[in-house]
Amino acid sequence: MTRNRAKRPVHLHWGFMGIVAAGGVLGALTRYGLGTVIPAPGAWPLPTLIINLSGALALGALLEGLSRRGPDVGSRRVLRLALxxxxxxxxxxxxxxxxxxxxxxxxxxxxxxAGYLTASLLGGAAATTAGIWLGAWHHRLTAGARS
Known part of the structure; x- marks a missing residue:
């Protein structure tokens, strides 16, 4: 009698956890560094806003670009998890x-x-949408160059 063992989910693989942890260390250090150099005028949290909006843009572009290149396996999975x-x-x-x-x-x-929350939430949605658009545009641009 043979048993079909279900594959372990990605979050239970030590190697993938290490990839996420390594990316997380670098991301936290980058956030900290930027947070110390971006001014906060009148104690208004501009550093956090800039960091979150740029991260939303980058995440939208990354995930759109990766999804257009194929299934979440191999190097695409490693990039998704690390970045x-x-x-x-x-x-x-x-x-x-x-x-x-x-x-x-x-x-x-x-x-x-209220202004900060509005800029963060609506700006985050807009930045993510712009990132998705940029990821799709880049894919079309590079796909056309390969043809």
């Missing part, structure tokens, strides 16, 4: 977005908090 889940997952910081909004509210700056 998408690891690097960009640690680079973007939605927990800090929430803390920043609470700090603005605690400082009686409700309009600033």
């Amino acid at each position: 998408g889940t690891g690097f960009l997952g640690a680079y973007t910081t939605y927990s800090t977005l929430a803390v920043d909004a609470v700090h603005l509210l605690a400082a009686d700056a409700a309009p600033a908090a």
Whole structure:
């Protein structure tokens, strides 16, 4: 009698976990570094906004580009895990977005908090959409060059 053992999910493979962890370390260090050099005018959380919007743009472009190149296997899976889940997952910081909004509210700056949350959420959706568009455009451009 033979048994068909189900494949282990990706998140249970030590090698894939290591790839995500390595990307996460680099993403967190990059976020920290940028957070120290981008000014925060009047204690408004501009660094977090820029980091999150750029991360949303990059993630949209990455995932769209990878999905247009084929199934999530081999090097595409490694890139998705290292750059998408690891690097960009640690680079973007939605927990800090929430803390920043609470700090603005605690400082009686409700309009600033509302503007920050609106810019973050709507801007994040727009940045992701732009990233998807860029990923599709790049795919069409490179596919046409290969033909």
